[in-house]
Amino acid sequence: MDCPKCGSVILKENINIQTDIAQCINCDHIFKISEHIQVVNDDFDVRDTPKGTWFQKDFDIIILGASTKSPIAFFLVPFMLVWSGGSLGGIYGSQIASGELNIGMSLFGIPFLLGSIFFWSITAMAIAGKVELKLNKQGGKIFTGIGNIGFTKTFTWDEVSTIRETTSNIRTNGRQNIKLCLEGKRRVCFGIGLKEERRYYLLKAMQTVLAKLKSNRNMNYQSF
Numbered sequence: 001m002d003c004p005k006c007g008s009v010i011l012k013e014n015i016n017i018q019t020d021i022a023q024c025i026n027c028d029h030i031f032k033i034s035e036h037i038q039v040v041n042d043d044f045d046v047r048d049t050p051k052g053t054w055f056q057k058d059f060d061i062i063i064l065g066a067s068t069k070s071p072i073a074f075f076l077v078p079f080m081l082v083w084s085g086g087s088l089g090g091i092y093g094s095q096i097a098s099g100e101l102n103i104g105m106s107l108f109g110i111p112f113l114l115g116s117i118f119f120w121s122i123t124a125m126a127i128a129g130k131v132e133l134k135l136n137k138q139g140g141k142i143f144t145g146i147g148n149i150g151f152t153k154t155f156t157w158d159e160v161s162t163i164r165e166t167t168s169n170i171r172t173n174g175r176q177n178i179k180l181c182l183e184g185k186r187r188v189c190f191g192i193g194l195k196e197e198r199r200y201y202l203l204k205a206m207q208t209v210l211a212k213l214k215s216n217r218n219m220n221y222q223s224f
């Protein structure tokens with residue numbers, strides 16, 4: 001196993017399974033083994049994709065994806081049309097209609113404008129969004145967005161020692177959201193807003209890929 005802090009290989013004599021403690025001789029980091037070893041259940045089949053998720057293998061690339069489409073769109077679209085249309089139409093529409101710029105009104109409208117952009121992007125994700133991971137031997141890219149529009153986070157496998165679910169600071173209706181995080185030398189999180197079943201699929205599939213990688217150092221694509 002590798003040190004979760006600096007990535008050095010942990011020597012056998014510095015691992016104590018009974019006390020669940022290991023120490024890195026390179027950086028002196030002491031950690032609980034159980035928190036950094038991924039137990040993977042072999043029954044999990046990455047090809048057995050639940051509704052709204054997908055798995056694809058193309059030469060040396062594995063694609064794992066999950067849709068963020070949600071019935072909440074049926075509520076969000078009319079709500080946003082009224083809220084955003086009403087506030088922005090009232091603030092900016094009236095200025096455009098009269099052809100006169102009102103600085104005070106325009107400044108007053110900025111929070112509504114930013115709020116609209118934010119909530120419309122959530123609405124658009126609920127209509128047609130996806131989270132897609134493209135994995136190769138070196139690492140991967142995590143895309144969040146619609147079609148080709150969105151943002152991409154990248155990582156390399158040597159930066160990752162575990163993949164787990166964590167609660168996000170972003171709350172929706174007072175409920176904490178859950179996201180997926182790759183952790184190790186760096187922390188890369190994604191997947192906020194995914195339905196539980198789809199998020200769970202991505203979590204298990206990523207853990208399976210990681211475990212296979214770590215166990216034979218060369219990515220064994222034949223095993224998928």
Ligand SMILES: [Zn+2]
Binds near residue numbers: 003026028
């Ligand atoms: Zn270390």
